[in-house]
Amino acid sequence: MGREKTVTRMCALTREELPASALIRFAVSPDGVIAPDVDAKAPGRGVWVKGDKAAVEEAVKRKAFAKSLKTNVEVPADLALMVKARLEQRLVGALGLARKAGALATGAAKVAGLLESGKVAALITASDAAPDGRRKMLQSVRRGFDTPPPHIESLSSTQLGLALGLENVIHAALTPGAAANSAIERANRLDRYIATDREEDGTI
The missing domain is CATH 3.30.1230.10 (YlxR-like)
Structure with missing residues (x-):
């Protein structure tokens, strides 16, 4: 073929x-x-x-x-902002489906456990997470993976909470599978779209 x-x-x-x-x-x-x-x-x-x-x-x-x-x-x-909102909605929808499929865990303790087991397709951190909590999660990734999984951090804790039907969500993780692949693809597309914004505000 x-x-x-x-x-x-x-x-x-x-x-x-x-x-x-x-x-x-x-x-x-x-x-x-x-x-x-x-x-x-x-x-x-x-x-x-x-x-x-x-x-x-x-x-x-x-x-x-x-x-x-x-x-x-x-x-x-505001067309450029309308695009950003649509891309965020697509990612929010994919994360919601991943949770319904049992492919997404939330909370620092559960995420840390998954990182230790190596069963993480992508790490998710709220864009407004405290620097210390973010750093600890990334340290766990570096310890547990030769090739780090993708890190999704383009949604706020409020957006993640709405996506998952929970109160504000700071830390989450996707486990391997089709639901995770869909969410990662949508996150990558959003990241590419807002990359210039991140460069300008120094968050890259």
Whole structure:
């Protein structure tokens, strides 16, 4: 069997041909307003922009959507933030499904136990976690794994709590399986999107 061909699309801002997975699709609503279509399922012609927040902000500024569609469209000024919110919602949904599937543990003690056993597909730390608690978890990872698992820290304790139907969640972990893989893919996409923000505020 031959390799599966990578689906590519052209970025409306940079004119680069990139894998569709590295881009964000935007669709036009019936009333002529541009909206994020992060699952790339909306009908009609779409506009693709490189999947990072700075690129979307620049596309809004340069009127790249109207140029690509060759027609006037309304573009919300906060479009880049709308994309971030949609990507966060996708991750929140995946984490909720992982918990229902029994593939997610919460609480420092349970997470520490999983780290010791080596049965962790991804470590999750709230973005507003105390530095000391975060450091201790990462030390456990370094002790227990030759290759550290992914570290998801793009959601706040409030967002994690809402995702999991619990009070504020600071520490959690995903165990290996399809549910974890889905959550990790969505977390990676969100991380790529907000990477420039993190560089600017020094959190990388």
